[in-house]
Amino acid sequence: MASCGSRNASAVSDILTTEMYTPEYAGGFRILGDSAHESVIIESLNPWQGADSTVRRLFIERGGEKAPADFDGQVISGNARRIVTMSSTQIAMLDAIGAAGRVYGVSGIDYIYNPGIQSRRDSIADVGFEGAVDYERLAGANPDLVMLYGVNGPNPMEGKLRELGIPYIYIGDYLEESPLGKAEWVVALAEITGQRRKGESVFIGIPQRYNALKARVDSTVGEAPSVMLNMPYGDSWFMPSTDNYTVRLITDAGGDYIYKKNSGNASRPIDLEEAYMLTSSADMWINTGTATTLAQVKAACPKFTDTRCYRNAQVYNNNLRTTKAGGNDYYESGIMHPDLILRDLITIFHPGILPADSLVYYRRLQ
Helix, strand or coil: CCCCCCCCCCCCCCCCCEEEECCCCCCCEEEEECCCCCCEEEEEECCCCCCCCCEEEEEEECCCCCCCCCCCCEEEECCCCCEEECCHHHHHHHHHCCCHHHEEEECCHHHCCCHHHHHCHHHCEECCCCCCCCHHHHHHCCCCEEEECCCCCCCCHHHHHHHHCCCEEECCHHHCCCHHHHHHHHHHHHHHCCCHHHHHHHHHHHHHHHHHHHHHHHHHCCCCCEEEECCCECCEEEECCCCCHHHHHHHHCCCEECCCCCCCCCCEEEEHHHHHHHHHHCCEEECCCCCCCHHHHHHHCHHHHHCHHHHCCCEEECCCCECCCCCEHHHCHHHHCHHHHHHHHHHHHCCCCCCCCCCCCCEECC
16 A cells, blocks of 8 residues: 655656646546656546635556655555545446456445446445545555545545545546546546556547437437426425536437526526426426336426326436435446437437437336
């Protein structure tokens, strides 16, 4: 295990500055190095909501090189071989490059869909959730690296991990609004495991498939169906921004997101009456919480049963693949398959455009 303290500068005398990979869609990471050194630095840029000019760095020492003594980030000696992931999307990205076997600790194993992780669950440490992390169990997994994420500020695990001498890195995929930007983080995780070229080869096909589907829609679709999103949370109904990841998928699939009032960077709560009016005007209603049947939607929103989309059974949910505990693979492996999510939505919004095929992440509620 590498420590987080200072290093004596030897082969590496300066911080590496050449961009070794230039992300095309993601805005949250950089990989820096140069042709004279094997070591690299991965920068996580503004790794939580509201961050401004904030950078977290990981120095990966390779080829006998050492990080400079004054390096202001985390340091790991060699490629990560024992990893603790605090998000299931990190597992999906590692799995995409054949590195899920390097996962030795997770957060909430019952909520993880990945079959490979489930098959090894007896040998994988479940370290708990943020705010109640079992650090003894985490340290017992003997990780080279912990993959964190930030929400509204620095992850509270930082301090304890530094105390334990366990390096960490912020993985900011969830902050990317672009479906392709989220998937492109696979290249950063591939670098961490010493497989950047493989990560690039895995990623390159994703925008090709995604953009081919989008072009098919653009050249074929006339009228876009109006689309309502989500279910109530308490007395509020949260509607995402028009720049949101899900809304981009809806738009690229030839749908028309019905709520145009929010162009900010966070979801906006509306009251149930406004949600009812929007749903009444919608052709489609998707992402309906945990509902798997129309009866469950009726139980949660009895007034909404007279809306056109409910009466016509044009209600779909993205929970076809779930664990017994409620973990949803849409939010896990879906990060690496935006093209499959897009295909599902095109099939829902515009039946007949694509060859008949079963849905992967979505189900039609009956």
